Amino acid sequence: MTVDLDADVAEYALRLGDDALVLCQRLCAWVTHAPTIEEDLALSNIALDLLGHTRVLHAYSGRLEGSGHSDDDLAYRRPEREFRNALLLELPNGDFGTTIARQLVYAVYTGLLYTELTYSHDTELAGFGARAAKEVEYHRLHAARWTVLLGRGTAESHRRIQAGVALVRPYAAELFEPDELTRRLADNGLGVDPTRLLEPWEKEMAAVLNEAGLDLPSPSWRATGGRSGLHTEALGPLLAEFRSVYHQYPGATW
Template sequence: MTVEPSGENADLAAYVLRLGDDALVLCQRLCALVTRAPTIEEDLALANIALDLLGHARTLLAYSGRLDGTGRGEDELAYHRTERQFRNVLLVEFAPADFAVTVARQLVYAHYSTLLWSALEKSRDATLAAFGARAAREVEYHRMHADQWTVRLGRGTAESHRRMQAGLDLVWPYTAELFETDALAERLDADGTAVAPARLRQEWERGITAVLDDARLTLPKPSWRATGGRDGLHTEEFAPLMAEFRSVRLQYPGGTW
């Protein structure tokens, strides 16, 4: 039986769950790339970014469980929901076929999350504000790392430039979903608890454009846009990702380490 959030904190619980799902799924994708990066140093860098995101996911999922009245903890929310109950954006869930695609995704997501957590430092919810202040400092490193790799690949060889541009072109249709604002986000924005994502877009575009100009890359103009993740509609790659993520937990229910 599915237990649905209820009560006066239901909106905030649902909003925090979205952000926790984004962090959890992207963490899993980055972990899968360890040992596949171009250098050992980059393996470590991606692992460290993934660990930051795992910490974000644990905090946010635990907080959502405290708010929503269901009594669920972080592990139950991470391992025991159906795929349709996850509310992450589609950007974080596809498997990149090329390191440049990973860099492109990190670029757009890190610039977004830096702005998001900085804005949430002003939340009237004390817990979310405190977490925002901590997370903003951590994702600033993620942003710098992605910026540096974007410029390095964009201004490197003809082949690295081609791959980086191709990575941006592939990722770009997924960026629109980051800034979709629904009734839930509008309600929380209006009362000062959260920030409507659409309000972040202009500054995000300025930051991204500056990096691409430095990298001698072209801002993509996609012909389509991804949507549906916030409503639980996911790509074909999501179910196998979750099956791998949950395999040990489901094999050994109740196991401890």
């Protein structure tokens, strides 16, 4: 059987782009609601980085797919079941502690992923990985700093960040879940085997959480399904809000 590696890379780029897009929208909801004006700016700047990642990855996916889909087409015109983001990214923001816990999980993961992606035989993915890894390093430092501040702050801040870590922990498993697509891409030097990232991710997470006086609990269950289009009930409202202006003014430009 002949395998279409271009189609595999297109799907892979779509997954990574969907991760970034959905988290971007979640972080945008903190603007004017973050604890400080500085955090409004910090979270919005991280969201802008993620939006940039989305546009590069979706545009590349569309080109490889061969259907002529632009990054806007992939963001605005797909049904919910065609989104391939991990479930972690679509979870409601919760309180600030939960958002920071999710940021730490994702930023540590993407820092490792994009660094490995720089060695891809696909020059587009390698170039993206090199650029994105530098931006994600700031995201990681930001999340780690807040995790330590909250963990070593008041009893209430400690309770909330620990609760956030416990909440998002089972959803992290999906990030490291392999499937036939990731195996083929890794075997051909195009993508990253996610199972290789788990051990360094756990080590880095443990270092930050130990400094914060927090625990990384073992998950009693593991989330799955986002990569195949099976999402939580939280994704639909997020996409509806994100697309509201587009649907009110279809075809408009500005």
